[in-house]
Amino acid sequence: MSVIQLNQRQLKIIDIVKENEPITSESIAASLNVTRATLRSDLAILTMTGILDARPKVGYFYSGVSDLNLVGNNIKDKKAEDIMSMPVIVKQDISIYEVIVNMFLSDVGSIFITDDNENLCGVVSRKDLLKATIGGSDINRIPIGMIMTRTPNVITASKNEEILLVVKKIIEHEVDSLPVVEASDDESKLKIVGRISKTNITKLFLEMLDN
Structure with a gap:
Protein backbone atom coordinates (compact mmCIF):
# COMPACT_ATOMS: atom_id res chain seq x y z
CA MET A 1 0.00 0.00 0.00
CA SER A 2 1.32 3.46 -0.90
CA VAL A 3 0.35 7.12 -0.91
CA ILE A 4 -0.06 9.72 -3.64
CA GLN A 5 1.60 12.92 -2.46
CA LEU A 6 0.03 16.13 -3.71
CA ASN A 7 2.27 19.05 -4.63
CA GLN A 8 1.93 22.53 -3.12
CA ARG A 9 -0.04 23.96 -6.05
CA GLN A 10 -2.53 21.11 -5.92
CA LEU A 11 -3.04 21.69 -2.20
CA LYS A 12 -3.64 25.40 -2.90
CA ILE A 13 -6.18 24.51 -5.59
CA ILE A 14 -8.08 22.36 -3.11
CA ASP A 15 -8.19 25.21 -0.58
CA ILE A 16 -9.45 27.64 -3.24
CA VAL A 17 -12.18 25.23 -4.32
CA LYS A 18 -13.23 24.56 -0.73
CA GLU A 19 -13.67 28.28 -0.08
CA ASN A 20 -15.32 29.23 -3.37
CA GLU A 21 -17.13 26.19 -4.76
CA PRO A 22 -18.44 26.00 -7.38
CA ILE A 23 -15.53 27.73 -9.09
CA THR A 24 -14.36 27.67 -12.69
CA SER A 25 -10.85 26.84 -13.87
CA GLU A 26 -10.51 30.44 -15.07
CA SER A 27 -11.17 31.73 -11.56
CA ILE A 28 -8.78 29.21 -10.00
CA ALA A 29 -6.06 30.26 -12.45
CA ALA A 30 -6.69 33.93 -11.67
CA SER A 31 -6.41 33.26 -7.94
CA LEU A 32 -3.03 31.60 -8.45
CA ASN A 33 -1.92 34.13 -11.07
CA VAL A 34 -1.23 31.42 -13.66
CA THR A 35 -2.80 30.37 -16.97
CA ARG A 36 -5.50 27.72 -17.36
CA ALA A 37 -3.05 25.61 -19.38
CA THR A 38 -0.65 25.57 -16.44
CA LEU A 39 -3.35 24.08 -14.20
CA ARG A 40 -4.61 21.49 -16.68
CA SER A 41 -2.59 18.54 -15.38
CA ASP A 42 -3.16 19.46 -11.71
CA LEU A 43 -6.93 19.68 -12.14
CA ALA A 44 -6.98 16.42 -14.08
CA ILE A 45 -5.13 14.57 -11.33
CA LEU A 46 -7.36 16.02 -8.61
CA THR A 47 -10.54 15.02 -10.45
CA MET A 48 -9.27 11.59 -11.53
CA THR A 49 -8.38 10.76 -7.94
CA GLY A 50 -11.79 11.91 -6.71
CA ILE A 51 -10.62 14.83 -4.59
CA LEU A 52 -12.43 17.34 -6.81
CA ASP A 53 -15.61 16.96 -8.81
CA ALA A 54 -15.95 18.80 -12.13
CA ARG A 55 -19.39 19.68 -13.50
CA PRO A 56 -19.74 21.08 -17.04
CA LYS A 57 -20.77 24.75 -17.21
CA VAL A 58 -20.77 24.91 -13.40
CA GLY A 59 -17.23 24.45 -12.14
CA TYR A 60 -15.25 22.51 -9.57
CA PHE A 61 -16.49 21.20 -6.23
CA TYR A 62 -14.61 19.66 -3.33
CA SER A 63 -15.74 16.04 -3.14
CA GLY A 64 -15.42 15.76 0.64
CA VAL A 65 -12.44 13.41 0.68
CA SER A 66 -11.06 13.86 4.19
CA ASP A 67 -7.63 12.29 3.61
CA LEU A 68 -5.61 14.10 0.96
CA ASN A 69 -3.08 11.29 0.99
CA LEU A 70 -5.09 9.04 -1.30
CA VAL A 71 -4.30 5.40 -0.60
CA GLY A 72 -4.03 3.11 -3.62
CA ASN A 73 -2.74 -0.27 -4.67
CA ASN A 74 0.95 0.52 -4.88
CA ILE A 75 0.15 3.35 -7.30
CA LYS A 76 3.55 4.95 -6.88
CA ASP A 77 5.16 1.68 -7.94
CA LYS A 78 3.06 1.41 -11.09
CA LYS A 79 4.99 1.84 -14.32
Whole structure:
Protein backbone atom coordinates (compact mmCIF):
# COMPACT_ATOMS: atom_id res chain seq x y z
CA MET A 1 0.00 0.00 0.00
CA SER A 2 1.32 3.46 -0.90
CA VAL A 3 0.35 7.12 -0.91
CA ILE A 4 -0.06 9.72 -3.64
CA GLN A 5 1.60 12.92 -2.46
CA LEU A 6 0.03 16.13 -3.71
CA ASN A 7 2.27 19.05 -4.63
CA GLN A 8 1.93 22.53 -3.12
CA ARG A 9 -0.04 23.96 -6.05
CA GLN A 10 -2.53 21.11 -5.92
CA LEU A 11 -3.04 21.69 -2.20
CA LYS A 12 -3.64 25.40 -2.90
CA ILE A 13 -6.18 24.51 -5.59
CA ILE A 14 -8.08 22.36 -3.11
CA ASP A 15 -8.19 25.21 -0.58
CA ILE A 16 -9.45 27.64 -3.24
CA VAL A 17 -12.18 25.23 -4.32
CA LYS A 18 -13.23 24.56 -0.73
CA GLU A 19 -13.67 28.28 -0.08
CA ASN A 20 -15.32 29.23 -3.37
CA GLU A 21 -17.13 26.19 -4.76
CA PRO A 22 -18.44 26.00 -7.38
CA ILE A 23 -15.53 27.73 -9.09
CA THR A 24 -14.36 27.67 -12.69
CA SER A 25 -10.85 26.84 -13.87
CA GLU A 26 -10.51 30.44 -15.07
CA SER A 27 -11.17 31.73 -11.56
CA ILE A 28 -8.78 29.21 -10.00
CA ALA A 29 -6.06 30.26 -12.45
CA ALA A 30 -6.69 33.93 -11.67
CA SER A 31 -6.41 33.26 -7.94
CA LEU A 32 -3.03 31.60 -8.45
CA ASN A 33 -1.92 34.13 -11.07
CA VAL A 34 -1.23 31.42 -13.66
CA THR A 35 -2.80 30.37 -16.97
CA ARG A 36 -5.50 27.72 -17.36
CA ALA A 37 -3.05 25.61 -19.38
CA THR A 38 -0.65 25.57 -16.44
CA LEU A 39 -3.35 24.08 -14.20
CA ARG A 40 -4.61 21.49 -16.68
CA SER A 41 -2.59 18.54 -15.38
CA ASP A 42 -3.16 19.46 -11.71
CA LEU A 43 -6.93 19.68 -12.14
CA ALA A 44 -6.98 16.42 -14.08
CA ILE A 45 -5.13 14.57 -11.33
CA LEU A 46 -7.36 16.02 -8.61
CA THR A 47 -10.54 15.02 -10.45
CA MET A 48 -9.27 11.59 -11.53
CA THR A 49 -8.38 10.76 -7.94
CA GLY A 50 -11.79 11.91 -6.71
CA ILE A 51 -10.62 14.83 -4.59
CA LEU A 52 -12.43 17.34 -6.81
CA ASP A 53 -15.61 16.96 -8.81
CA ALA A 54 -15.95 18.80 -12.13
CA ARG A 55 -19.39 19.68 -13.50
CA PRO A 56 -19.74 21.08 -17.04
CA LYS A 57 -20.77 24.75 -17.21
CA VAL A 58 -20.77 24.91 -13.40
CA GLY A 59 -17.23 24.45 -12.14
CA TYR A 60 -15.25 22.51 -9.57
CA PHE A 61 -16.49 21.20 -6.23
CA TYR A 62 -14.61 19.66 -3.33
CA SER A 63 -15.74 16.04 -3.14
CA GLY A 64 -15.42 15.76 0.64
CA VAL A 65 -12.44 13.41 0.68
CA SER A 66 -11.06 13.86 4.19
CA ASP A 67 -7.63 12.29 3.61
CA LEU A 68 -5.61 14.10 0.96
CA ASN A 69 -3.08 11.29 0.99
CA LEU A 70 -5.09 9.04 -1.30
CA VAL A 71 -4.30 5.40 -0.60
CA GLY A 72 -4.03 3.11 -3.62
CA ASN A 73 -2.74 -0.27 -4.67
CA ASN A 74 0.95 0.52 -4.88
CA ILE A 75 0.15 3.35 -7.30
CA LYS A 76 3.55 4.95 -6.88
CA ASP A 77 5.16 1.68 -7.94
CA LYS A 78 3.06 1.41 -11.09
CA LYS A 79 4.99 1.84 -14.32
CA ALA A 80 3.85 2.27 -17.91
CA GLU A 81 4.58 -1.37 -18.70
CA ASP A 82 2.18 -2.46 -15.91
CA ILE A 83 -0.91 -1.07 -17.62
CA MET A 84 0.03 -0.62 -21.28
CA SER A 85 -2.00 -2.28 -24.01
CA MET A 86 -1.11 -3.57 -27.46
CA PRO A 87 -0.21 -0.82 -29.94
CA VAL A 88 -1.73 -0.51 -33.40
CA ILE A 89 1.17 -0.16 -35.84
CA VAL A 90 1.40 0.36 -39.61
CA LYS A 91 4.24 1.01 -42.05
CA GLN A 92 4.85 4.52 -43.34
CA ASP A 93 4.32 3.59 -47.01
CA ILE A 94 0.73 2.31 -46.75
CA SER A 95 -2.08 4.57 -47.94
CA ILE A 96 -4.11 6.99 -45.86
CA TYR A 97 -7.23 5.02 -46.81
CA GLU A 98 -5.77 1.79 -45.38
CA VAL A 99 -4.90 3.56 -42.13
CA ILE A 100 -8.44 4.94 -41.81
CA VAL A 101 -9.84 1.43 -42.20
CA ASN A 102 -7.31 0.09 -39.71
CA MET A 103 -8.13 2.79 -37.16
CA PHE A 104 -11.86 2.17 -37.16
CA LEU A 105 -11.53 -1.62 -37.16
CA SER A 106 -9.17 -1.35 -34.18
CA ASP A 107 -11.29 1.35 -32.48
CA VAL A 108 -8.33 3.48 -31.39
CA GLY A 109 -7.70 7.22 -31.48
CA SER A 110 -4.11 7.10 -32.72
CA ILE A 111 -2.00 4.78 -34.84
CA PHE A 112 1.77 4.55 -34.62
CA ILE A 113 3.91 4.45 -37.75
CA THR A 114 7.17 2.54 -38.24
CA ASP A 115 9.88 2.54 -40.89
CA ASP A 116 11.19 -0.51 -42.74
CA ASN A 117 13.33 -1.44 -39.72
CA GLU A 118 10.34 -1.47 -37.33
CA ASN A 119 11.46 1.76 -35.62
CA LEU A 120 8.99 4.44 -34.56
CA CYS A 121 8.93 7.22 -37.15
CA GLY A 122 5.54 8.90 -36.63
CA VAL A 123 1.97 8.93 -35.37
CA VAL A 124 -1.42 9.86 -36.83
CA SER A 125 -4.63 10.75 -35.00
CA ARG A 126 -8.28 10.83 -36.04
CA LYS A 127 -7.92 14.59 -36.53
CA ASP A 128 -5.00 14.10 -38.92
CA LEU A 129 -6.99 11.63 -40.99
CA LEU A 130 -10.06 13.86 -41.03
CA LYS A 131 -7.99 16.76 -42.37
CA ALA A 132 -6.57 14.51 -45.08
CA THR A 133 -10.01 13.44 -46.31
CA ILE A 134 -11.35 17.00 -46.39
CA GLY A 135 -8.54 18.16 -48.68
CA GLY A 136 -9.95 16.40 -51.74
CA SER A 137 -6.76 14.42 -52.39
CA ASP A 138 -6.79 10.77 -53.46
CA ILE A 139 -6.30 9.08 -50.10
CA ASN A 140 -5.82 5.72 -51.84
CA ARG A 141 -2.58 6.97 -53.37
CA ILE A 142 -1.04 9.14 -50.64
CA PRO A 143 1.18 7.25 -48.16
CA ILE A 144 0.50 7.87 -44.48
CA GLY A 145 4.07 9.08 -44.10
CA MET A 146 3.07 12.28 -45.92
CA ILE A 147 0.70 13.46 -43.19
CA MET A 148 1.97 11.87 -39.97
CA THR A 149 3.57 13.74 -37.08
CA ARG A 150 7.21 12.72 -37.32
CA THR A 151 9.77 11.86 -34.70
CA PRO A 152 11.27 13.51 -32.72
CA ASN A 153 8.01 15.49 -32.38
CA VAL A 154 6.16 12.36 -31.19
CA ILE A 155 5.64 12.31 -27.41
CA THR A 156 6.60 8.91 -25.98
CA ALA A 157 6.79 7.05 -22.68
CA SER A 158 9.37 4.53 -21.55
CA LYS A 159 8.41 1.16 -20.07
CA ASN A 160 9.63 2.07 -16.58
CA GLU A 161 8.13 5.58 -16.50
CA GLU A 162 5.85 6.40 -13.56
CA ILE A 163 2.16 6.48 -14.39
CA LEU A 164 1.61 9.98 -13.02
CA LEU A 165 4.29 11.31 -15.38
CA VAL A 166 2.56 9.59 -18.28
CA VAL A 167 -0.78 11.14 -17.27
CA LYS A 168 0.83 14.60 -17.24
CA LYS A 169 2.24 14.07 -20.74
CA ILE A 170 -1.13 13.00 -22.15
CA ILE A 171 -2.90 16.00 -20.61
CA GLU A 172 -0.27 18.66 -21.27
CA HIS A 173 0.23 17.65 -24.90
CA GLU A 174 -3.49 17.00 -25.46
CA VAL A 175 -3.00 13.62 -27.13
CA ASP A 176 -5.16 10.52 -27.11
CA SER A 177 -2.36 8.08 -26.33
CA LEU A 178 1.40 7.64 -26.14
CA PRO A 179 3.58 4.94 -27.64
CA VAL A 180 5.56 3.05 -25.02
CA VAL A 181 9.05 2.58 -26.40
CA GLU A 182 12.46 1.15 -25.68
CA ALA A 183 15.72 2.12 -27.30
CA SER A 184 17.37 -0.26 -29.76
CA ASP A 185 21.13 -0.71 -30.13
CA ASP A 186 21.17 2.68 -31.82
CA GLU A 187 19.75 4.85 -29.03
CA SER A 188 18.27 7.28 -31.57
CA LYS A 189 15.98 4.48 -32.81
CA LEU A 190 12.93 3.48 -30.77
CA LYS A 191 11.02 0.21 -30.82
CA ILE A 192 7.30 0.34 -29.97
CA VAL A 193 6.39 -2.13 -27.22
CA GLY A 194 2.97 -0.84 -26.13
CA ARG A 195 0.58 2.07 -25.84
CA ILE A 196 -0.86 4.07 -22.94
CA SER A 197 -4.22 5.69 -23.64
CA LYS A 198 -6.72 7.67 -21.61
CA THR A 199 -8.68 4.41 -21.30
CA ASN A 200 -5.72 2.66 -19.66
CA ILE A 201 -5.39 5.53 -17.19
CA THR A 202 -9.12 5.60 -16.40
CA LYS A 203 -9.17 1.84 -15.76
CA LEU A 204 -6.21 2.16 -13.40
CA PHE A 205 -7.79 4.95 -11.33
CA LEU A 206 -11.12 3.09 -11.25
CA GLU A 207 -9.37 -0.01 -9.93
CA MET A 208 -7.50 2.08 -7.38
CA LEU A 209 -10.63 3.83 -6.10
CA ASP A 210 -12.65 0.61 -6.03
CA ASN A 211 -10.06 -0.99 -3.80
